[in-house]
Amino acid sequence: MKIGNLIVKDGVLLAPLAGVSNRPFRVLSIKAGAAFTYTEMISSEGIIRNQDRTKEMMHFKSDEQPLGIQLFGSDPKVMEQAAAITVKEFNPDLIDINFGCPVKKVVNKNGGSAILKDLQLTEDIIKGTVAGAGDTPVTIKIRTGWDEAHPVFEQVGEIAQKAGAKAISLHARSRAKGFSGEADWNSIRLLKQAVDIAVIGNGDIKTPQDVIRMKEETGCDGVMIGRAAMGNPFIFSQINHYLKTGELLENPTMREKIGMARLHAGLMKEQFGEERGAKMMRRYLGWYIKGFRGASELRPMLFEVNTIHDIDQVFDDYLNDRLGILPHEIFDPDKKIN
């Protein structure tokens, strides 16, 4: 897939996920075979005010690339300045604009999907961001519209293309739908017909077969996944294997998942420290152990961990006590996914 001058390899892109797609998660996703990653959405106001927490979220290294930094905001001038700072200080492979976020905190400030109600503002924000980004490609991520009665994705696609955007990701639901019902992949097909720039389809991909089906049904240039990768970076290697060979890999075993969770916890420690890393890791642990035998006993213990060391201890005890597995027998996920 071509996004401006940028070539993105075959495979699927990891979606921007606030509170989830931070550096550790991006490193694991790229290692497992994701074709591209995005930061969490970043406030353009926070960037121009030089806020530490905002800047912390924008740092990345080459083992998370290719990578896009996603910005949100409702003031074209602020977006222009924020894009210029982003390029100068961080130099990502692209800048993505969030026009899809349904969360009240963002929408109430006229950010995210609220902008889909004002197409002139949509255009001005894209133009501002493109001007600020210079040679770095700008892309946008949208939903189908504010609500079911007002689909605007085709219009927004045409506006974006004219304003200089190089790709559009479409989460095929309206803002009003939240995450309910099924994503309407037909809207991805219609968007692909309406524009010449790359279209990245998104919504409800759960299996490697879904990737092929979305491509066939919509003609989209790329496919993006979010929720199916949470606690499951294995999905990227499963998809790549299927795309290459047409064969399905087995789902990861419990030991493989624990191995991955520990690797993840180690990266969280490196990035955020022993205590902050452990607190942030709690939600991922819940996803990793979904479906485990004894998960209901394990979950409260993992939700109370205060250090990364605690996480190792809980897993060691679980494997040893319940299953008679010694720590050194635990699968090393590095070997499997490389």
Ligand SMILES: Cc1cc2nc3c(=O)[nH]c(=O)nc-3n(C[C@H](O)[C@H](O)[C@H](O)COP(=O)(O)O)c2cc1C
């Ligand atoms: C926890 C969570 C956080 C998200 N954060 C963002 C975000 O920061 N920016 C964005 O454009 N979309 C965000 N999304 C939407 C996803 O990028 C994606 O469009 C959506 O989950 C649909 O894809 P999926 O069905 O593969 O999950 C988020 C979704 C979830 C579940």
